[in-house]
Amino acid sequence: MLSVDMFIMTSTSKLKLTLSLQPQLWIKQFHLSCCMQKKRPVKLKSKHSHSSQQWLQRQMKDPFVQQAKLQNYRARSAFKLLDINNQHHILTPGSVVIDCGAAPGSWTQVAVNKVNSLGQDPTKPKGKVIAVDLLFIDPIDGAVIINKSDFTHDDTQKQILTHLEGKSVDLVMSDMAPNASGIQSMDHDNIVQLCRTALTFSKLVLRPKAAFLCKLWDGYETGNLKRELGSVFQMVKIIRPNASRKESSEIYLLAKGFHKH
Ligand SMILES: C[S@@+](CC[C@H](N)C(=O)[O-])C[C@H]1O[C@@H](n2cnc3c(N)ncnc32)[C@H](O)[C@@H]1O
Structure with a gap:
């Protein structure tokens, strides 16, 4: 259900809280929201961490994600x-x-x-x-x-x-x-x-x-x-x-x- 275009405007505070408690869960459940975070993604220890980090980095470099944020759209779509x-x-x-x-x-x-x-x-x-x-x-x-x-x-x-x-x-x-x-x-x-x-x-x-x-x-x-x-x-x-x-x-x-x- 979750698409890469979705949830880019999800609450930052919720993300931070979840991340500090359960990084792997965060990456599965809330990774789509991270595209609006300015911080670089943290290192994760799971076996999926490499691809997840690649995904996060791609999201952060994506010009449509950046434009969506600037123009107050909820998603790059x-x-x-x-x-x-x-x-x-x-x-x-x-x-x-x-x-x-x-x-x-x-x-x-x-x-x-x-x-x-x-x-x-x-x-x-x-x-x-x-x-x-x-x-x-x-x-x-x-x-x-x-x-x-x-x-x-x-x-x-x-x-x-x-x-x-x-x-x-x-x-x-x-x-x-x-x-x-x-x-x-x-x-x-x-x-x-x-x-x-x-x-x-x-x-x-x-x-x-x-x-x-x-x-x-x-x-x-x-x-x-x-x-x-x-x-x-x-x-x-x-x-x-x-x-x-x-x-x-x-x-x-x-x-x-x-x-x-
Ligand atoms: C790619 S997202 C849409 C993004 C949206 N156009 C935007 O710009 O924000 C696809 C959406 O289709 C919804 N969806 C899938 N099947 C559906 C159904 N049977 N009835 C209503 N919504 C459905 C999903 O819940 C998901 O939110």
Whole structure:
């Protein structure tokens, strides 16, 4: 479940306390948060310490991690959405957006800002952002957050519909990622299943010409998913944002121009 992009804003004091008590536990449970720490990582005695330290050092050198900190984003993945949006303009003032798999919330932060859901710019229409995740997401002004909820469950989707108050949706985006097992084909199947669930839901709520964005780990189902999207959208594109890590098989499918069959 934990991705390298997540939890970069977790409480420093909690980290320090945990580290001083149980360094190995800290590295397993909270290592993702460390990217925002300025201190160099301590030497660890476990057999994993070398790779863990390499990971920590890479995190600290990562320019997207540094930028996320400077710009107050909760995760470096904000820059993936910003990159996609710069090129494809999917987030505009007044848009209604559903953010699936939103924790810790950096995409939601970007969306709130771009759709003007707080009404910061009174000359532009006010949008709406609904964010959902299995995990708890700290509140984000301008977003409706559905915490600790599985997007694939009917109850969660009903909650989203309630929050929509009859509005149709301009963009469904899924950055959902299941727990990775390390078995590539299984992880691929699982993430594609999440994309398909998001697509099925999208068909119920998207307005004509709306857009859909989903993340997957590239694999044998990519072509099929792309074709499925192509049957209900005018255009489908595979995107690899600059902020995606070079070694990752992560890709995004962006579909625009929703139409019912
Ligand atoms: C890579 S993170 C998302 C990062 C987020 N876009 C951001 O910028 O902060 C993937 C998220 O998908 C969530 N997730 C995975 N399966 C889910 C499901 N069935 N329902 C809701 N969220 C899910 C995980 O809990 C995790 O927080």
